[in-house]
Amino acid sequence: MTKAKTLIEHLEQQGISRRGFLKFCALTTSMMALPPSMAPGVARALETARRPSLIWLSFQECTGCTESLTRSHSPTLENIIFNYLSLDYHHTLQAASGEAAEQARETAMKENHGQYLVAVDGSIPVKDGGVYSTIAGISNLEMLQQTVEGAAAVVAIGTCAAFGGLPRAHPNPTGAVPVQELVRDKPVVNVSGCPPIPVVISGVLAHYLTFGRIPDLDDYGRPLSFFGTSIHDRCYRRPYYNKGLFAETFDDEGARKGWCLYKLGCKGPTTYNACATVKWNQGTSFPIQAGHGCFGCSEPDFWDAGGFYQPLSAGIGSVGGVAAVAVAAGAGAGIAAGLAQQSQRKHAQLQHEKVTVADLKESES
Amino acid sequence: MTASADDDQQPPRFNAKPILNEIRHGVDRLLNDGQTTTIDLSRLPFDAEDERYLREALGDGEVYASVNALGESKVQETGVAGVWWVTHFDAAGAALGKYIEITTVPGILKSQPEDMLRGLHMLNARLGADQTITSVQEQQ
């Protein structure tokens, strides 16, 4: 079987009917979070879409993002997308290992120079010359720079790649940085989440595949179509929030009634992601529906943003020590200043020169 | 999980009703302008409770069809003629997408020219080469 040049060919080779293609287009449109009326346009674009090469780099990561993708529906739409993309390097998924693996990467880079996509999961340690993570003797930093050089665009998959994630959490011993801090001259799409929703990953890839460019992004470089609204705005428990009905513990009456989880630390209001609509596990549920607040995993620095079970409005860290020091210092300084001023007053009184009738006469005009 | 329905503190379903209203307008557009509408339910905060409400409101219609392309697709006309539930499944039977289509016949049910052509080729091959029919489409 010759390597399919377009998606249509690829689907035909797999014996998928035109009906199947239309279904695929409808679902892809849905996956890209575009309105259903755009499905015909998507179909037209996909008829002529080229088959891009994808190089997947895994750096300081836990493989959770790949897990998220591979553990999703099977055989899935995502799979079709991935089958269609020529996944030329992914050291977890590819059969080749060692030198052969690295060779595959270099070959893909050469053959598709300027046209291939790079997906990155994991952050990049840059401290001490990037010694904290290497693949085949090449530091992550160097491999990223090499690989990105001839790329058309970079997709940072997962919060580690997008914002630094767990490795970058305080105190960040490896000097981990996200992709966007290292790649300035190529378009970078951040698909954040720990892990990201699989359909969002494939949606972004589908968008590139369909339209040949990256989707519209928010201030954090995330595709607006998935990260445009907060969890809170789309949460089915939002009416309880508006009414001020909150679960106080995980097993109280409010929790059983499905009230808002704000007080249990839900970060929904400050978290932008598609969990509340797309949901997880084939649209079964998402954390809030399962009775647990949102962690805010798709936001920068979510590990350092206070306790997971601390409400958003609570302070981070204790204030007791600060308050005690402030009271002591304030009292000490205040008493000292007050007493000093009192003694100044008394001193002035001792120095006081009596007002006499002569003084009155003197000032008479 | 979702609260029980008899809970008096339960806020009104906030998605099912607007969707029902959208469907009403869609039917009106179809009747007057022949314009079709598709509502993608997977892009809305839409849960089982909403779906139950919507199914109850729309009822079941006369047509039920199952399509086997890239996994199964179920097409079910609702009690409101012209309003269809279209659900796409993958090969393992997991729902991939759920739509409400407001149209006379959902597109997925129509036979596609490309597929017909493939069928024609198959028939040509079976009946011998003496009188091969070449479709107009192919000539173009």
Next chain:
Amino acid sequence: MTSTEWLIWVRGPGLQLSLGIFILGMTYRIMQTYFLGRAKNLAEPRGSQWLHGMKTIWWRSFFHPGMTIRGYFTIISGYTFHLGFIITLLFLDQHIELFRSWTGLSWPALPPIVITITAVLGIAALVAVLVDRFADPVRYLLSDYQDYLCWVLTVLPLVTGLLLVYKMWLPYTSLLVVHIISFEILLVAIPFTKLSHVFTIFIARWYNGAIAGYKGVQS
């Protein structure tokens, strides 16, 4: 800095810093005032300083005989603002969570719609007193930059809080940062401006009552 980084800062070090300055400044101010001291009164007293001082702290909170329109306006707008501000501050769930994170104490909240009303009333009263500060020749003469500065510092947390609840103007995270910062600036400003009256009013009223009470007069 991203808005999340800002949020972490204002909820963490920012809050600690502003609370620290507030407590330090206020303790300093109260202690300094108290230890400045006053001369012992050698005249034979006719009444108790303590008792009358405490009574004045209480009674000065109400209307007094012979009050004029200015007085009624001041008291009504003053109460509307102060109650609006305090109820909004103390009885919104989110705020109670803040106090709980500080002290471990919590108390029942009021429904968000009630808090919306108190916040709007608070803002309305502030607008009214600002207009009056310009319109009334007495207040206009007395006012200095601090009066206007304090007005801005006081209205900001209320306005940003309302915007936050109704999700207007800025994305939630940025607005939450602005809201918390506005509160922190207010905290820092209290000890060093006339806003310190939140505490020193008790000292001032007590002295007033004590001075008059010594002579047997309930002021």
Next chain:
Amino acid sequence: MSVSLERGIQTLKEHIDAPVASFFTTCVHCGMCADACLFYTETKDPKYTPIYKLKPLRRLWHQEYTFWGKLAAKLGFSKPLTAEELKEWEPLVYDSCTMCGRCSMTCPVGNDIVYMIRKMREGMVAAGFAPEGLKSATERAITIGSPMGVKFPALKNQIKHVEADIGLKIPVDVRGAEYMALLSSMEIMNFPEYIGAIAKIFDQADIRWTLASDAFEATNSGIQIGSSDLAAELVERVVAAAERLKVNYVISPECGHAYTALRWEGPNLIGRPYPFKVIHILELLDQLRSQDKLPVTGKIKERLTFHDPCQIVRRGGVIEEPRRLLEMVAEDFAEMEDHGIMNWCCGGGGGVSTNERAATLKLTAFNRKRHQLEALGVNTLVTVCANCRITLEEGLEFNNMDVAVLGLAETLAEHLAEQSPAPTTTQTH
């Protein structure tokens, strides 16, 4: 050292204490004190807002006693107090403030404004900014013994007249008397009836009392001008006389600020508690009333009202005594709307009546009392302060109002029921 800005500032610093600091810290510039001040209500001029009269003192406090104020002053962001500023404020501090203390009663944050005016005047005197009238009155008080220049021979002369009038001897310099009475020169010159009145009442009640030839003057111009040094000198004279005559009580007369000076400021001015008690004549008369030693006969039929002298009532604490006494002789006693501790000043207290420059303003301020009297529609006004009385009479005359002003003690004396046998005959004069 002569009077100067430096000396004024130094003096103000001596007087900035914890209450002053707490008051300035707490002021929110609400302006409610304006409505408590008759100089504002009768002129509607915002500069007469009580707290505004303290602006220079507030500046000094801010620059010297607050962290940021000190810093700003050091960095040159706020200019120091100038002599011009104090001079500009002189009329506000003296002409438009009777130290009545009504503002101190209404301030919602509890500022005792008049407490601070009193302190501000200390600095004004030391800086040389006090009204001429007050300065010359104080000079006379110190050098002659009375602000009106009344010397003992003049009093002796009046005593002779009174003695002839009432047929009783007025005791002078009686050692070991229980009470030493003081007078105000205004009483000596304008209302000598007072002397006769108390003589009659005391005689009937068997009170052993005396006047002191070297300390008969109760008024204290030092308090009005705001100089503790001069005020102390005047108080010392009274204390010396009381100690010399070994009396148990010194009676403060029907004079407002004399009571403040003697009763409340005196011990603090001289720096030691008195070996005697100061009692106001009204307190003493009320004691006699409660002991049935003040029998009266007949009542005034006419509707009358009572003018509360600020220093005796609001700033003095003698509130119910004059009312109980007045009820004895008045059939139709009606209170003005704002009375007692919320009364309105006559407009002449705190040295304003001695300050010729303030004469016009004083008459304008009197309108407040005029409205009060007109609202009540009375033709008789009783009061217990000679200075109030003079101010009221001036104001009434200026406004062509037909209202008689009476002193309470003399009114009581007029209604005194003759008791026989009078036990007073045993008293040696």
